[in-house]
Amino acid sequence: MDFSFPPEVEAFRTEVKAFLADNFDESMLDVTHDGTMHVPELHAALAAEGWLAGPVPKELGGGGRTALESIVLNEEMQLARAPIDAMGVTVITAAILMEHGSDHLKETVVPALLNGEALTSFGYTEPESGSDVAAAATKAVKDGDEWAINGAKMWTTMAHIADYVILLTRTDPDVPKHKGLTFFLVPFDTPGIEIQPVPTMATERSNATFYDDVRLSDDWRVGEVNGGWAVMKTALKYERGVAGGQFMSPPVIDAGIDWATNHERADGTRPIDDLAVRERLIRAQIDVEVCRGFAYHCADLANEGAMFGVEGSMTKLFASETFKRHCREIHDMMGAEGLLTLESPEAHHGGLIEEALRHSPVTAIYGGTSEINRNMVAEGFLGLPRAR
Amino acid sequence: MIGLMRTRYSEDEVAVRDAFFDFFANECPTTTVRAAAEGTGFDPALWSSLAAMGAPGMALPESLGGAGAALTDLAVVADVAGAHLAPVPLIEHAVTARALARAGGHDDLVAELAEGSTLATLALRPPTGDTARLVPAGAVADVLLHHCDGVTSSSRGNAPGIKLPNTADLPLAHRVISDATAIELDTDGWNRTVDEWRALTAVAYVGLAKRAIEIGVAYTKERIQFGVLIGTFQALQHGFADAATSVEGAHLLAQRAVWALETEQPGASRLAGMALLFAAESARFAADRSVQYHGGYGFSEEYDVQLYHRHATAWILQLGDPAAEYARLADAEFGPVMGAA
Numbered sequence: 001m002d003f004s005f006p007p008e009v010e011a012f013r014t015e016v017k018a019f020l021a022d023n024f025d026e027s028m029l030d031v032t033h034d035g036t037m038h039v040p041e042l043h044a045a046l047a048a049e050g051w052l053a054g055p056v057p058k059e060l061g062g063g064g065r066t067a068l069e070s071i072v073l074n075e076e077m078q079l080a081r082a083p084i085d086a087m088g089v090t091v092i093t094a095a096i097l098m099e100h101g102s103d104h105l106k107e108t109v110v111p112a113l114l115n116g117e118a119l120t121s122f123g124y125t126e127p128e129s130g131s132d133v134a135a136a137a138t139k140a141v142k143d144g145d146e147w148a149i150n151g152a153k154m155w156t157t158m159a160h161i162a163d164y165v166i167l168l169t170r171t172d173p174d175v176p177k178h179k180g181l182t183f184f185l186v187p188f189d190t191p192g193i194e195i196q197p198v199p200t201m202a203t204e205r206s207n208a209t210f211y212d213d214v215r216l217s218d219d220w221r222v223g224e225v226n227g228g229w230a231v232m233k234t235a236l237k238y239e240r241g242v243a244g245g246q247f248m249s250p251p252v253i254d255a256g257i258d259w260a261t262n263h264e265r266a267d268g269t270r271p272i273d274d275l276a277v278r279e280r281l282i283r284a285q286i287d288v289e290v291c292r293g294f295a296y297h298c299a300d301l302a303n304e305g306a307m308f309g310v311e312g313s314m315t316k317l318f319a320s321e322t323f324k325r326h327c328r329e330i331h332d333m334m335g336a337e338g339l340l341t342l343e344s345p346e347a348h349h350g351g352l353i354e355e356a357l358r359h360s361p362v363t364a365i366y367g368g369t370s371e372i373n374r375n376m377v378a379e380g381f382l383g384l385p386r387a388r
Numbered sequence: 389m390i391g392l393m394r395t396r397y398s399e400d401e402v403a404v405r406d407a408f409f410d411f412f413a414n415e416c417p418t419t420t421v422r423a424a425a426e427g428t429g430f431d432p433a434l435w436s437s438l439a440a441m442g443a444p445g446m447a448l449p450e451s452l453g454g455a456g457a458a459l460t461d462l463a464v465v466a467d468v469a470g471a472h473l474a475p476v477p478l479i480e481h482a483v484t485a486r487a488l489a490r491a492g493g494h495d496d497l498v499a500e501l502a503e504g505s506t507l508a509t510l511a512l513r514p515p516t517g518d519t520a521r522l523v524p525a526g527a528v529a530d531v532l533l534h535h536c537d538g539v540t541s542s543s544r545g546n547a548p549g550i551k552l553p554n555t556a557d558l559p560l561a562h563r564v565i566s567d568a569t570a571i572e573l574d575t576d577g578w579n580r581t582v583d584e585w586r587a588l589t590a591v592a593y594v595g596l597a598k599r600a601i602e603i604g605v606a607y608t609k610e611r612i613q614f615g616v617l618i619g620t621f622q623a624l625q626h627g628f629a630d631a632a633t634s635v636e637g638a639h640l641l642a643q644r645a646v647w648a649l650e651t652e653q654p655g656a657s658r659l660a661g662m663a664l665l666f667a668a669e670s671a672r673f674a675a676d677r678s679v680q681y682h683g684g685y686g687f688s689e690e691y692d693v694q695l696y697h698r699h700a701t702a703w704i705l706q707l708g709d710p711a712a713e714y715a716r717l718a719d720a721e722f723g724p725v726m727g728a729a
């Protein structure tokens with residue numbers, strides 16, 4: 001057992017901290033602007049640093065960054081409240097294209113993604129298929145030299161600011177569902193695409209996207225025809241190093257401690273002197289250390305080239321469920337003052353805690369719901385039979 | 389070792405684990421746990437065999453008759469001892485011996501403790517007057533360490549107390565202390581000793597919890613209701629999945645705490661406190677789920693899972709109310725409560 005990073009990784013952490021101090025400030029986060037956490041200046045700076053290309057293997061033209069370095073970048077960005085969503089989508093899509101894409105995609109799209117000029121989005125989920133992602137029904141049919149795509153995707157987050165979507169389609173409806181899937185990279189300026197906003201209970205928005213006889217040449221296909229599930233596995237593989245969410249809580253807890261320490265209640269006491277508040281905050285700090293353990297464990301496994309599945313499920317499950325609880329408890333502690341949203345000039349900490357509270361439910365839904373992750377742990381870790 | 393970021397057992401640690409796992413599997417089936425419970429809660433024969441394996445002196449300096457292994461190695465043994473609810477005070481004995489070794493000037497005694505021929509323990513809470521109440525292993529240990537008003541003292545030769553019937557049939561007893569002599573261990577040194585107890589007990593809790601889940605899962609793969617294995621019910625699966633996730637998190641935190649103590653990381657004491665609280669809560673939750681998913685049989689004396697439930701409840705309470713432990717951590721993190729008396 002050894003829970004310390006190699007010196008070169010600690011040096012990288014120092015570099016990341018300095019980079020964030022120079023290139024990011026919480027005031028740059030403005031979800032009200034376009035309904036996303038995306039900060040274009042930060043994205044460009046990450047690209048310029050070569051950090052978007054970082055996790056893509058060297059053989060595939062990337063930076064060959066280790067999983068340990070990826071987790072450190074991830075950790076520091078989340079602790080600084082720097083958004084990691086666009087970075088994640090970019091890295092995963094670039095890796096998919098390098099592994100499965102045509103030469104055309106490798107030569108034109110990948111460089112644009114990695115140097116920060118182009119953004120992509122994920123098009124897996126549909127109105128009728130979410131957790132059962134392999135049940136996708138959006139149709140792609142070969143018509144001469146072209147593919148004709150028809151269907152609808154739900155929750156195509158960032159589509160309205162992105163240039164591409166990596167689209168999961170059905171190319172063979174007559175075989176078992178995993179065997180008839182094909183991926184395409186679809187430019188949003190192709191005729192026949194419509195993007196409609198989907199507002200949410202938080203300030204962020206997502207999109208529904210519609211595909212009406214969208215015509216693409218075979219150059220835009222990603223992976224084999226009917227080989228979509230293999231591409232999906234690549235996506236999951238790269239999520240290992242870059243996918244985040246393990247350190248969502250610390251900024252909220254820090255804001256909560258700050259509030260509890262500096263706010264006086266009507267009776268003149270401070271919340272931080274209330275034993276119930278103290279215990280809740282300490283429990284939250286303990287959960288953060290547990291999340292850190294999970295994050296480092298996954299990085300250790302990925303670094304050794306081990307495929308991990310259940311460990312990722314446990315991490316996601318624990319981090320999102322505890323994040324929801326932390327938000328709830330810290331928000332409660334503020335009483336009526338906590339109700340002020342980020343649009344209110346009087347909101348504490350710029351409305352951070354209230355915004356986190358409304359955002360928190362989705363963390364246990366997207367990227368695999370808590371129930372799906374519990375299924376994975378039950379079957380993959382405990383060896384329980386398939387559920388009824 | 390430093391700088392590897394290795395969150396799993398090394399090959400050497402796996403070898404130690406396997407050897408001690410086999411040992412406890414053979415020497416300490418639950419019939420042994422139950423037999424010890426009828427008496428003092430201590431099994432002298434098991435302790436002798438464990439001593440023959442070198443466990444008591446494992447993490448003591450070679451110059452004092454120990455094996456010079458790291459606290460992280462001892463933790464590997466604590467893990468499997470916990471999994472088997474071993475009726476031996478290995479953790480109390482080892483951290484007490486390490487404290488005496490650090491204090492210096494007790495070479496002969498430490499050598500005896502390394503051999504395991506003498507049993508030692510510590511009063512986790514300060515005595516009141518001349519009595520330390522409910523001392524872990526107080527019913528069986530000869531050497532007792534206690535800490536009061538900034539002074540750590542050692543005593544020996546006082547009669548072991550009488551085991552008081554308790555939740556998990558642990559060898560808990562009051563100890564009347566006489567002829568105690570102060571040792572060279574200041575408050576920091578004492579706190580370090582209790583932190584070692586916290587971190588190792590956290591690891592033992594993880595062993596207990598994993599086994600409690602294993603027992604429960606195995607049962608749900610045999611028991612049929614409504615014509616199907618109860619293990620196919622998603623409600624049960626999700627309860628186990630939550631428990632297993634929590635226990636895995638506890639494992640990573642407890643191991644990190646032990647490692648941090650061993651390598652003297654700045655946040656080691658904080659991690660040890662956190663690890664114990666989280667591991668205890670995870671283990672209690674795991675044992676609760678496992679009893680629940682046994683149905684009525686889980687409540688019956690005959691089934692082993694209830695032993696795990698009772699031990700999960702008991703271990704941390706030897707130190708005190710968990711709420712006081714949370715409060716202690718909060719004081720360190722947020723400063724003392726203002727306006728408190």
Ligand SMILES: Cc1cc2nc3c(=O)[nH]c(=O)nc-3n(C[C@H](O)[C@H](O)[C@H](O)COP(=O)(O)OP(=O)(O)OC[C@H]3O[C@@H](n4cnc5c(N)ncnc54)[C@H](O)[C@@H]3O)c2cc1C
Pocket residue numbers: 121122123124125128129130131132154155156157158200206362365366367368369370371372375
């Ligand atoms: C804000 C937001 C952003 C998103 N961004 C994207 C994106 O960019 N790209 C993209 O492709 N998708 C995206 N998603 C979609 C997300 O991944 C899905 O919402 C998620 O996978 C769940 O699918 P569903 O919503 O269809 O729910 P369902 O699958 O219909 O689930 C409904 C409920 O049933 C439970 N359930 C389903 N199956 C099981 C089972 N086998 N066992 C037990 N319980 C089960 C679920 O856990 C859930 O509680 C986003 C979603 C949201 C809300």
